Each structure stands twice: as structure tokens, then as C-alpha cells.
Amino acid sequence: MNLLLLEEQDFIAPERVRLSGRRLQHMLQVHQVQLGTSLRVGQVDGLMGEGRVLELSDTKAELEVCLSEPPPSKLPLTLLLAMPRPKMFRRILQHCASLGVADIVLLNSYRVEKSFWQTPFLQPEVIRENLLLGLEQARDTVLPQVRIEKRFKPFVEDRLPALLGDSLGLVAHPGNYPACPRAVERPVTLAIGPEGGWIPYEVDKLKDAGLQPVQLGERILRVETAVTALIARLS
Amino acid sequence: MNLLLLEEQDFIAPERVRLSGRRLQHMLQVHQVQLGTSLRVGQVDGLMGEGRVLELSDTKAELEVCLSEPPPSKLPLTLLLAMPRPKMFRRILQHCASLGVADIVLLNSYRVEKSFWQTPFLQPEVIRENLLLGLEQARDTVLPQVRIEKRFKPFVEDRLPALLGDSLGLVAHPGNYPACPRAVERPVTLAIGPEGGWIPYEVDKLKDAGLQPVQLGERILRVETAVTALIARLS
Numbered sequence: 001m002n003l004l005l006l007e008e009q010d011f012i013a014p015e016r017v018r019l020s021g022r023r024l025q026h027m028l029q030v031h032q033v034q035l036g037t038s039l040r041v042g043q044v045d046g047l048m049g050e051g052r053v054l055e056l057s058d059t060k061a062e063l064e065v066c067l068s069e070p071p072p073s074k075l076p077l078t079l080l081l082a083m084p085r086p087k088m089f090r091r092i093l094q095h096c097a098s099l100g101v102a103d104i105v106l107l108n109s110y111r112v113e114k115s116f117w118q119t120p121f122l123q124p125e126v127i128r129e130n131l132l133l134g135l136e137q138a139r140d141t142v143l144p145q146v147r148i149e150k151r152f153k154p155f156v157e158d159r160l161p162a163l164l165g166d167s168l169g170l171v172a173h174p175g176n177y178p179a180c181p182r183a184v185e186r187p188v189t190l191a192i193g194p195e196g197g198w199i200p201y202e203v204d205k206l207k208d209a210g211l212q213p214v215q216l217g218e219r220i221l222r223v224e225t226a227v228t229a230l231i232a233r234l235s
Numbered sequence: 236m237n238l239l240l241l242e243e244q245d246f247i248a249p250e251r252v253r254l255s256g257r258r259l260q261h262m263l264q265v266h267q268v269q270l271g272t273s274l275r276v277g278q279v280d281g282l283m284g285e286g287r288v289l290e291l292s293d294t295k296a297e298l299e300v301c302l303s304e305p306p307p308s309k310l311p312l313t314l315l316l317a318m319p320r321p322k323m324f325r326r327i328l329q330h331c332a333s334l335g336v337a338d339i340v341l342l343n344s345y346r347v348e349k350s351f352w353q354t355p356f357l358q359p360e361v362i363r364e365n366l367l368l369g370l371e372q373a374r375d376t377v378l379p380q381v382r383i384e385k386r387f388k389p390f391v392e393d394r395l396p397a398l399l400g401d402s403l404g405l406v407a408h409p410g411n412y413p414a415c416p417r418a419v420e421r422p423v424t425l426a427i428g429p430e431g432g433w434i435p436y437e438v439d440k441l442k443d444a445g446l447q448p449v450q451l452g453e454r455i456l457r458v459e460t461a462v463t464a465l466i467a468r469l470s
Contacts, residue, residue, distance in 0.1 A: 002455050072453050095460050138454040182417055218307050219373040220237045225330050225463055232464035 001026060001136035004041045004051060006065065017041075017051070020060045027053075027061060041065050042141040044132070071141040074102040075235050076187035078163065081227070082109035082194035086119035088224050090130050095224070097134025097144055099231050104146045105163075107155060111196040117150060152202065160209040164189050169211035172230055173203055180214040184234050192227055236261060236371035239276045239286060241300065252276075252286070255295045262288075262296060276300050277376040279367070306376040309337040310470050311422035313398065316462070317344035317429035321354035323459045325365050330459070332369025332379055334466050339381045340398075342390060346431040352385060387437065395444040399424050404446035407465055408438055415449040419469050427462055 004027070010017040019027070027033045033053050041063070042048035048071055051063035083106050084092055096104055108117075120126060131143050149155040167187035172180065174197065191198075191206055198206070203213060221229060239262070245252040254262070262268045268288050276298070277283035283306055286298035318341050319327055331339055343352075355361060366378050384390040402422035407415065409432065426433075426441055433441070438448060456464060 098454060098456055098460055100454060137457055219335060221333055222372055225333055228460055228463040229467035232467040
């Protein structure tokens with residue numbers, strides 16, 4: 001981790017935190033901290049700065065922290081993502097958090113296997129944990145919002161147009177469509193389908209809601225690769 | 236897999252192949268092929284086309300194949316990659332093959348842990364297997380070339396300048412450098428460091444060999460995410 005993320009409950013005084021568990025082990029084993037070591041720290045959904053180790057044992061560390069810098073800006077990007085295969089889902093959450101995606105909507109689609117919705121990785125604390133891993137990596141503090149929409153049609157018909165607002169709406173889909181634009185300077189709402197892609201009905205509904213189909217070339221990418229490639233291209 | 240890749244030894248006649256093992260299981264379980272089913276096929280390092288199932292049992296399938304289409308073009312990209320952590324290495328090989336990278340050089344770096352070079356994933360048949368997974372995904376047949384350079388200095392001093400040739404040489408490195416260019420139309424040689432980045436000596440040596448440092452913004456990405464993001468941005 002490139003940033004030690006602090007939770008509200010870690011604070012034992014306004015500028016002092018007490019840590020144990022995973023973060024303590026990481027500090028000891030990877031950063032090999034000692035008394036007096038300085039580390040980059042940030043408060044979840046808050047400011048970033050420096051922390052200095054004041055007390056240290058095998059079971060806990062106490063740090064004095066000074067938080068004054070804002071986290072990096074988020075990308076003005078809302079990602080509508082057909083619920084991926086669970087193993088890939090965790091990594092996609094980490095990629096999205098590290099790339100700076102602000103909002104993620106997990107959407108059903110005809111080709112999403114029903115079992116994907118049963119994964120324990122959809123539990124809020126597991127989603128949060130994976131997003132935090134991405135934030136720690138990228139040196140960001142602000143958790144992306146994740147919403148779950150298990151019914152495609154009511155979401156796309158009733159809620160997507162308002163969510164889209166003035167943003168540029170795109171749906172990534174292989175076919176005879178314009179190439180995905182690059183370095184877009186306005187907010188973007190981007191829909192990425194499941195393995196095997198959206199079915200034509202879904203592309204039509206997304207078009208009706210205001211999204212334009214775009215493609216990334218003749219190569220068919222795994223969802224995980226496509227998510228990072230599309231975000232990098234748009235941003 | 237979006238393309239059934241055929242090896243030379245699968246051919247039992249000029250237009251007939253016999254398959255068993257992983258590819259047969261995939262055909263049966265995922266594609267649920269039957270007698271007469273048509274599939275997209277391609278010959279490793281050769282042409283792509285259609286295959287039709289003529290015989291089928293639990294232990295083998297025979298297909299009549301017609302190969303006439305060229306595979307998609309490769310990106311004119313040589314990737315110099317500090318040897319990644321083994322688990323990530325396998326996925327990076329798959330990402331690179333599916334994105335169309337032509338050449339990969341696995342390079343040592345100060346921050347590459349020595350144990351990474353001991354991984355069984357570096358065995359030629361395991362490298363090949365992971366590249367094939369990426370090609371099957373993307374519908375490509377041409378294996379990227381993978382070279383292993385365990386000594387940084389002799390490679391960078393003696394062989395990199397010739398490898399670079401007329402291509403645009405870039406080294407991805409966080410810092411006060413120009414932003415990584417987009418949609419570059421000429422061949423590119425791109426160096427991507429290990430977790431923790433290149434050390435300053437290595438950046439200097441890569442610069443001496445003709446590579447320009449470029450950065451991707453203030454977010455620090457995992458190597459796996461950075462590889463895909465940089466390739467997507469350049470191509």
C-alpha cells in the first residue's frame with residue numbers, strides 16, 4: 001500500500017491514531033517501520049498527509065498524524081457494469097478505485113449468470129475492503145459509490161436518464177460503431193457488458209436511454225481488461 | 236474462448252483436425268457443440284476461419300476447418316517489463332496477448348524480488364499457455380515474442396539501443412515528466428517498472444539508451460493496471 005488509510009474509529013485523539021491487524025502487519029513486514037518512521041496517511045473520505053510512529057509493539061502502533069492535503073480528483077465517470085464473474089469482480093473494484101472512478105452501478109444483464117449475484121463479494125464490507133485496497137494503491141481516500149441494480153429494464157427505463165443527465169453516455173459494444181472517443185473532457189456515463197456482451201435488446205434499451213454504442217477495435221477483451229482500457233482511453 | 240486455436244499437431248489431414256483435452260471440454264461444456272456445429276477457429280501463428288464438428292465423443296472431436304482470414308494486426312509495441320510478481324505475471328501475459336502486444340522483454344530491476352525469477356510460470360510452455368489464453372479471448376492467432384533479460388545493465392547498454400531503432404522510446408515513471416502521449420502512430424518501445432518503480436539509476440540508464448520518461452498522473456497504479464492503461468492510451 002502506498003497510503004495508510006485511517007478510519008474514524010482509529011482516532012484516539014484529534015491527531016493520534018491506534019492501529020492493529022492487517023495495517024499493523026503491513027507496516028511491520030512491508031514498510032519495516034520503527035519508532036519515529038514517517039508514513040503517508042489519509043483518512044477515508046478525508047484529507048491526506050503524514051503520520052509518525054510514536055508507539056510500536058507486535059499488537060499495536062500509535063501514530064501522530066497531520067492531515068492537510070486534498071486527495072486527487074476523481075474521474076467524472078459513472079460506470080454501469082454488468083455484474084462480472086465474482087473472482088474478476090474483486091479485481092475490477094480495485095482497478096476502478098485506483099483509476100479514480102467516482103460511481104459504479106452493478107447491473108443485471110441477460111448474460112450475467114444468476115449465481116454471480118450470490119457471491120459473498122457483494123456484501124457491503126467486502127466491496128468496501130476491495131475499494132480500500134485500490135485507494136491505498138493509488139493514494140486516494142474517497143470511496144467510489146457502488147449501487148446494485150438487479151433489474152435491467154426498470155433501471156434503464158426509469159433511473160438511467162436522470163443518472164445520465166448532461167454526461168456523455170456511451171455503451172461499449174463490439175460491432176460497426178464509432179471508435180470509443182479519447183480524452184473526453186466532460187462527464188461520461190459508460191456501460192460495459194458481461195462476458196459475451198450485451199444482447200441486442202439491451203443495446204437498444206441503452207440507446208433509448210441516451211447512450212451511444214462505441215467500440216474498441218476487433219479484439220474482444222475480457223471484461224477486466226476492457227474496463228481498464230476504456231477508462232484509460234476516456235480519461 | 237472466442238476462438239478455438241489449433242496447433243500443427245492437431246491436423247490429421249490438410250483441412251481436418253482432431254481435438255481432445257481442455258479444448259474439447261470447453262467445446263462441450265461452454266459452447267455445447269453438437270455434430271454440425273460451426274465454430275470460429277484459427278491456427279497458431281496462422282490464418283483464422285470456420286470449423287465444423289464432424290465427429291464427436293466424450294474423448295475427442297473432429298472438425299473440418301477452412302482457414303482463410305488473416306488475424307488482426309499487432310500493435311507496433313515492444314514492452315520492456317520489469318519481471319512482475321508471479322501471480323500477476325500470468326494475467327499480464329494474457330492481457331498483453333489479448334491487447335495485441337507484439338514483443339515482450341522481461342527485465343530485471345533493483346526492485347524485482349529475486350524469487351520472482353524462480354517461478355514455474357516462466358517455463359516456456361507456461362508462458363505459451365497464458366499467451367494462448369489471451370489470443371483465444373481476443374481472436375488472434377499470432378503469439379507475442381517473449382524474451383527474458385535477467386541482467387539490466389548489459390541489456391540496456393548493449394542491446395536496447397538496437398531494439399529501440401526508430402521507435403518512440405518511453406519509460407513510464409511517476410514524477411514531474413510529460414504526460415504519456417496518446418494514440419501514437421509510430422512504433423513504440425515502452426518500459427514499465429516493478430512495484431515500487433524503477434530506481435533513479437535505472438531511469439537514467441533507460442534515458443541514456445534513448446527512452447523518455449512519461450507519467451500517467453498522480454495515481455500510483457498496480458503494474459497490472461498500468462500495463463493495460465498505458466497500452467490503451469498509446470494505441
